[in-house]
Amino acid sequence: MSVDGEAVEPGWEVDPDDEWGVAVIATVGRQLKLRREAVGMRAADFGDAVGYGEDLVYKIEGGKRIPRQEYLDKADEVLEAGGLIAATWEDVKKVRYPKKVRELGKLEAKAVEIGLYECNIIAGLLQTPEHARAVISAAQPPCSPDDVERMVTARLARQSVFERDPAPSIHFVLEEAPLRRQVGGTMMWRQQLERLLEVGRLHNVTLQVMPTNTDAHPGLDGRIELLKFPDGTAVGRSDGAFNGRPTTDPKQLRVIELQYGTIRAQALPPRESQAFIEQLLGET
Structure with a gap:
């Protein structure tokens, strides 16, 4: 995985306790699946086209994984969706972080x-990306690399509070x-x-x-x-x-x-x- 966590994994795991997040990601996943099937493309071929494995394609389409913006942009291009799939990022980005972090971020904002x-x-508001990653990675039981990156990204996003006007x-x-x-x-x-x-x-x-x-x-x-x-x-x-x-x-x-x-x-x-x-x- 790259340092910023964006290059290899196409998304984060969905928190089953986050009802709003589950609903949004399930809807986006269905849209992706329907569009792929409408153009007659198999999941394996679609995965090859966007640069990800077939299993991960099924997870995103099944609402089990939160897609990153890069994934949605590639999917839009491959499926010739004219920007409709890429536009779903506006909904996805609102639920990409864990529910507790979103709630804290809203209060701080x-x-x-x-x-x-x-x-x-x-x-956390003061941590560098490297420090945050080291601290979160030290948790026991250990988090998966994917979850570590998700939490690091969420923690850093809260630091936008310093830029408020x-x-x-x-x-x-x-x-x-x-x-x-x-x-x-x-x-x-x-x-x-x-x-x-x-x-x-x-x-x-x-x-x-x-x-x-x-x-x-x-x-x-x-x-x-x-x-x-x-x-x-x-x-x-x-x-x-x-x-x-x-x-x-x-x-x-x-x-x-x-x-x-x-x-x-x-x-x-x-x-x-x-x-x-x-x-x-x-x-x-």
Whole structure:
């Protein structure tokens, strides 16, 4: 498989629990099959024409696999569909990522304020493609290479939040320990630290580091996330409160805001945090 995961596999596996995704991909698959049969082309011949195996052609036509844009473009050309098949990418791209990631991405895309504390990893919104791939590949039981690429692509897609206009206010607090973990080797680790410095310099982003040599704080139980929206509503989640479930209840949100505010106050200020990361880079 290529580094970006696009060259070999024609698509991702469909999440059976994603009802909307299943329906969209099943419809696209039927359209592909009907068009192929209408021109009298066998699945094996069609697979040869688009550059993929017969088994994978059947999976896509059967709604078991999410086709990539490249596959749909080739299919449109081979079947002389005049752009009708290629146009289905507009529907497919809306469901190509796992349901949970889509829901999180939708919330982040609407938020005017995003606050995130991570204790064990570098936040997904801050990860380089190489770092994300290394972290996701380390899961046990291991994910298939195809699933790894799907999750990496989904994670990177969420980073479009940095390009929004008007820009949301985004705040990160990261623990020192994950910053020191050389995931993927020294070069990959250095690239990840440089990415943190780059994002930390954005006018709408504040990045703080929580030193390991510090007193106990409310984030020791795990991740905390807080998103606020233009209409004044908010949603928050804390691993150490309310069973770790997302909440919109005002009383519970006040608790999460207190936790996050305490963490922010205890972490290094942004300028010192930038200097801390630069010092880590200088140690190699």
